[in-house]
Amino acid sequence: MSLVREQKNQERKDNTRKALLSAATKVFARQGYHNTLISDVVQEACVGQGTFYRNFTDKRAIFAALKDEFILSLLNEFQPMSEHLPESFEDYREASVQAITKLARKLDENKDFVMCFFKEAPAVDKEFSTEVALINDQFVKLAKLYLDHAIAQGFARKCNAHVVSEAIVGMGQRMIMQWLEDKIKDVELEHLVEEMVDFGFLGLKL
């Protein structure tokens, strides 16, 4: 077969796959993973039922594909952060604000999928559940890297860095989720993050 032909075919196939992925995102967000039928997805994608099975083995597979795509883009963005460590308390605070704000904005881009994913993924099966935990662990690791450095450099209070990192991630996670769900109104993201970071850096002490 001609190369051009082959290329066109591949393109058509890719488009179909993309249509399915995008449709699935929409439907999962609307109805939740467990309440979504394959027929809902293909209807949304305007393709035949069989077309779904040419591209994915089952519902779990398309959810996994969306997850992989999401995780990849997330790690791409936050992996590099570990390269530049802050050099002072102010730096540290600023970097924290930046990172959390960036993360929130990033998640906001895929808001629908993100919210669906964190709600549904733990309930899909053990494997998925684990994977969600791993993502969080990545962020705990990153937080701990910064914190260890800050303690070593002497501009952060000595503490159990692991425990505190877990706490930081828990704080951030709930904050962002509440914000994504519009539960925290009347507050700009920037301000919200600053409040939170201030709490983390200063505590409740006078």
Place this chain on the structure above:
Amino acid sequence: MSLVREQKNQERKDNTRKALLSAATKVFARQGYHNTLISDVVQEACVGQGTFYRNFTDKRAIFAALKDEFILSLLNEFQPMSEHLPESFEDYREASVQAITKLARKLDENKDFVMCFFKEAPAVDKEFSTEVALINDQFVKLAKLYLDHAIAQGFARKCNAHVVSEAIVGMGQRMIMQWLEDKIKDVELEHLVEEMVDFGFLGLKL
């Protein structure tokens, strides 16, 4: 029918119901809500398939019953806390440690169900999802009550109490979950909670 007879019948029925609830807890914990069949539950409870439907309308209903039972016992324990507010920074810190430790221990009693519940409930349906949010909001409210009081009394730093309360609950939630899942090893619960509370009260500042 004689009263004695009627009483015996009622008793038998209650026992069946309890057997089903306890079986459901076990099976939900083992397999997750969505991956559990009615037939799994009745098998575990050693009763007939039809017996399930004499006691609950469907799977959702038995999960809801478990949830109600759980929430009730939780609120019973933590509702009264709002009656005694701390009078000093030290009091506040101590009360926080006590409350979080107590909560962790309480949740640990029903560990299996608790972990299953927080994983699965958000994925069951909108209503359940909301109810999980409400529980958390109860704790946010409680945290805010204390915090508002502390700020008003002048022994806590002025801050956006709502935002900080959310952060506190996020911290606590992740901490306890990690502990329940045995992800945090080598640290006694008391110590763990103290580390976390210290972080909350002192921040990272030197």
Place this chain on the structure above:
Amino acid sequence: MSLVREQKNQERKDNTRKALLSAATKVFARQGYHNTLISDVVQEACVGQGTFYRNFTDKRAIFAALKDEFILSLLNEFQPMSEHLPESFEDYREASVQAITKLARKLDENKDFVMCFFKEAPAVDKEFSTEVALINDQFVKLAKLYLDHAIAQGFARKCNAHVVSEAIVGMGQRMIMQWLEDKIKDVELEHLVEEMVDFGFLGLKL
């Protein structure tokens, strides 16, 4: 549960199973194995679709059950034959006529299933194919037992007993099948078998 109750239940279940087996026989005979849907069988049996799956895992399983039943009854009848060996040429001839006639009559009882079975079984899968071969081999074995004995006793021509036994079974098989299919008209079974046995004993020689 009471024993009586348990017994009644079992009886009901057995009846359902029997209804399915009998329906399957009818439908397989009418439409052939490969052209039969589960829905055809349950319709013929007047039971729900799900009932089929409570009793058999799939179409192959019910065909296998019919086969097992059939083979069992067949072997029960012909196994004992190996105990009384003929003592003379006449005995041998007479026993052969008896055995083949009996076999034909036996197969005629389940005519529909038998014809379907020998047509379809080899095409179901390797395992079934093998099993059909094994049945034939049983008869080859029996024929050889008689023949070996007759040669040893000196009232049959010396020959390659294995090859000849195969030939005998081939002969008998086609004969009976043609008769079951009413392809051989105007000839009584007894006469038919005698003609065939004469051929086997006397050959074509003058």
Place this chain on the structure above:
Amino acid sequence: MSLVREQKNQERKDNTRKALLSAATKVFARQGYHNTLISDVVQEACVGQGTFYRNFTDKRAIFAALKDEFILSLLNEFQPMSEHLPESFEDYREASVQAITKLARKLDENKDFVMCFFKEAPAVDKEFSTEVALINDQFVKLAKLYLDHAIAQGFARKCNAHVVSEAIVGMGQRMIMQWLEDKIKDVELEHLVEEMVDFGFLGLKL
């Protein structure tokens, strides 16, 4: 279009058709008719899915084409036999050995298809089933022609020629099948056929 062009096209089409037929033979032999998908055939033939439908209407059609080809070549070879009838008992015996050996060798050439065909064809549908019967009937007819002649000429025992011809074909059929399946080891085809023919001519009588 030029004639040359047209010819080339026709040639290409023929090659494709041949490739499909040969692929189908292979796949049918390997997996059986019912267990073969169109996609298996086109994959084996290394052509596109649509190409199959330009050459055959469906799976049955390609199986029928193979069958027609096979039957044609078979009849071509055995039709002429009816022209030279044996003139003596010895001739008759010799001709029988020759014919059966030749048939076995012929079938051995297409061993895979032959075995598949006789196993699967009866299970395809009524029409196919009938056609298999017809082939056998051809051989019965041929056998009867010879036998009638031999009886008329007085060098064969008087018998029911139809019944005996059926018996002969049954014998031969099983024999050849067993041989093709390598179930009869340690015996040369020639010897095997001679044993069988001896049995047919001499019987078991001393």
Place this chain on the structure above:
DNA sequence: GATGAATGAGGGTTCATTCAT
């Protein structure tokens, strides 16, 4: 009230067939 066999609607999946390229 308890039972568990029976039910059948509903969803998953396959694969022969079509058709735009």
Place this chain on the structure above:
DNA sequence: GATGAATGAACCCTCATTCAT
């Protein structure tokens, strides 16, 4: 003419729910 992606009818199978005992 050849291609292979797309199609959807058709069938399999599960499992929540019913109901006769």
